[in-house]
Amino acid sequence: MPLDYKSLGLRCGLEIHQQLDTGKLFCSCPSQLTEEKPDFIVRRELRAVAGEGGEVDIAAKQEQEKGKYFLYEGHTNLVCEVELDEEPPHQINTKAMDVSLQVAKLLNADIPSVIQVMRKTVVDGSNTSGFQRTALIARAGILETKDGKIKIENISLEEDACRTVKEEKDYHIFRLDRLGIPLIEIGTAPDIFSPEQCREAAEKLGMILRSTGQAKRGLGTIRQDINISIKGGARIEIKGAQDLSSITKWVEYECLRQITLLGIREELKRRALKKIDLKESFHSLSSLFAQSPSKIIQTTLKNNGIILALALPGFAGLIGKEVQPNRRLGTEFSERAKVKAGVGGIFHSDELPNYGITVEEVKKIRELLKLKEKDAFVLVCAEKSRAEKALQAVLERVRETFDGVPKEVRKANEDGTTSYQRPMPGSARMYPETDVPLIYPHLEGIVLPELIEEKVSRFIKDLGLAKDLAENIAYSPKAFLFEELVKRHHSIKPAYIAETLTATLAELRRTYQLDTEKIADEHFKEIFHHFAEGKVHKDIMIPVLIDFAKNQFNIQRYAYFSTEELHKELQQIIKENAGANISALMGAAMKKLQGKASGKIISEMLKELIKEGH
Structure with a gap:
């Protein structure tokens, strides 16, 4: 039986963490991950200590009690002494700061005149320093959903943690390449009252972040944390909810969990x-x-x-x-x-x-x-x-x-359930970062990007794309390339360009198991230029892209035949298929000459040669 979330008193809040593709936050290292063998490994141990208020954070204390040590793998071309906590942080990445200010303005949030970078205590080993640097960028924003407005409590810019490589009972191996990649964190108020509204809010915030053009793409680049409680229950934070399609299930299953735990409490009372x-x-x-x-x-x-x-x-x-x-x-x-x-x-x-x-x-x-x-x-x-x-x-x-x-932090499992991770952290985890000066944001130069949902409407209205195709290309990382190609090549239909950059690439991955990341934007610009110039035919797009992915493209292989070359090839096909009817000859010609001439020209020339008795 479906749950009645209103009578349950469901309250949900979201925290969205989006990586930015701008380089690292406090040094000039690239925001790039690698699976190559590390150049060096560093061993560290971390200890929880009392903050300025004299209290040791409960979550930090639990981590220390595990008695673990930490190994950090690094690559000299991807990390420096900032990640190793051997050198103070550099100036904050201005590009990342500008993107976070764009997001704040898109959510109509209040941006302070001075921004202070803070340190947040983290002793699970995921940060070599034992803390994460974070800066509050804005507060009091608004997100519109079908079921009402959701208040945005905070928008922060912070550094991402190390990647886990391996975890054992006594030690934990991390990789330093992810440490320091900029993250925008958006936290909502508990104004979400159903699983469906929770998913809509997550999708809309993701759309806004992608609209900046600076959001990293791929698995693990965006993470959702969900805060959930029901009447009589307690706030639970579900960490690492990456799959948007599973958000409704995580909310539903946590409600079931809290209902059952409250029922067990009542049974304990009945049993005295x-x-x-x-x-x-x-x-x-x-x-x-x-x-x-x-x-x-x-x-x-x-x-x-x-x-x-x-x-x-x-x-x-x-x-x-x-x-x-x-x-x-x-x-x-x-x-x-x-x-x-x-x-x-x-x-x-x-x-x-x-x-x-x-x-x-x-x-x-x-x-x-x-x-x-x-x-x-x-x-x-x-x-x-x-x-x-x-x-x-x-x-x-x-x-x-x-x-x-x-009250506790729980890990999101793929099946919609959750597992215990740690106690809910205390409030004594933040203190000022004295190695980074105060930041005075300059809002005059912040230009707001077109939202992806607005881009979809424009593609439908101005370019005549079908709704599904407009959404696919607008949400794709190739959206900016698509618009550039449409502006350059008026003779090529926008729908064909969009299909090539979305469905065709998907087919290459699915059918040919190709790494389409190897097909650069410059490759698409080159091949569409040849199409527009009439040097190659669009029917051979897949073979061309396969060659680009394999780094073996040669324009001569696909260039149109001259009339003389085509005439010679068709004569040979007629000779090799003596006695065949026009349909069979056309099939043989198209198989051999695909991309060397249009089907219309091949058909006309073939009929002419047959008529002449060749």
């Missing part, structure tokens, strides 16, 4: 259970499992690990309750243990016997823990200190069930 009754009392069951057939347990014991148990009075039947599709309350317990202690997961009584743990072993566990019928338990298999830390994390999450929905 209290948070205070949960004791931090862990029981070693290693001797009980000495002969267990479970491979997981035997591997743990062989590696000098232990089997540790936590009793949960009154929780029977609740741990296995589904909170999102194929995810249970026990999944949330397990994720907390994985993140905070680095264990592989947990077992709980609602899913046992299973995983090689027998009915008899479950019975013995319940006897040793002195459990009643409605009591539950959790098991963890790990090295002693890690196992203890894991059960402490589980106990923390169990206690939170009495409050309903815990």
Whole structure:
């Protein structure tokens, strides 16, 4: 049954993060990623410290407690000492600043007369300095949607973090190439009241950012974070929601999750259970499992690990309750243990016997823990200190069930569900960046770009494009090239140019598995110039583009035949196909001479030669 979001009291807010293609924010390094072998690797450890207010941020503290070290891979042509935090930041990238001011004006936001770059504490290793530089560009903007206005609370310009290469229990490998790429962050107020409005808002903000012509394209260049709460629940931040088509599902599934967690809270009340009754009392069951057939347990014991148990009075039947599709309350317990202690997961009584743990072993566990019928338990298999830390994390999450929905940051999964990532960060994470001077924005020279949705209307009205084709080319990275080619070549239909830059490129990727990024704008300018000059025929566009992609284009291969050359070739075709009718000869001629002459000219000359008796 569909959810009634109005009665649920759904409140949503969005944070959009868009990379800019302007070079890095605080140095002159290119904003380019690479998969090549690194030139160097640097090792670092980061520690959470008290800010100016004397408090240590809760999220920063949790990261430090993991005890990880960090390895940073770098390339000398893509990073410098600024990314390594060995040199102060340079002057802020003025092009990136101008783009962010354009976006602020497009959203009718208030731009301050002075902009201060700040430091935001980040100790998950994704920034070598332990903080991210960010500048508030504007506030109090407005985004129009079909279901009403959404307030824009802030527009910021900040530096992107390192890329994750590999994550292990004790260390994390990052790549420095992404660190410092400019990001525009747009944060809305919680004025979104349905999954559909959430998607529309994300699409519209993405359209505005792309309208600047400076937004990077491709996977990972734009990221959406979604803040969601319902009546009686709590604000949850879903990180990394990249797929626009899945936004409605993420919102729906988080509503389901909060409804279920609130229901579990009420069930705990009905069972007369209290948070205070949960004791931090862990029981070693290693001797009980000495002969267990479970491979997981035997591997743990062989590696000098232990089997540790936590009793949960009154929780029977609740741990296995589904909170999102194929995810249970026990999944949330397990994720907390994985993140905070680095264990592989947990077992709980609602899913046992299973995983090689027998009915008899479950019975013995319940006897040793002195459990009643409605009591539950959790098991963890790990090295002693890690196992203890894991059960402490589980106990923390169990206690939170009495409050309903815990405030936390969750990771977006591809199937629309979410996973625990970290606690909601505190407010003591920002302080001024003293290495970057105050910025006084100059608004007089900021020219607003044409919005893509306006461009679509113009392409339909002025160029006669069909709506779908107009949208495809307007949203494509080739939109500016399209307009340039249309202005240059009045003899070529705009629809043909648009089809070539969209559908034809898609066909090359899909059918021929070609990297169309190798076909530069200059290649398109060259081939359309030849078409306009009448040197080649447009029917051979795909072979020409294939040659460009393979770096083997030669105009002589595709140039039109002279009348004499065409006459000679057709005579040879007639000779090789003696006795064939006109239709068969035409087929053979078109196959051999495609692109060397138009079909009309070939047909006329072929008929003339047959008539002459050749």
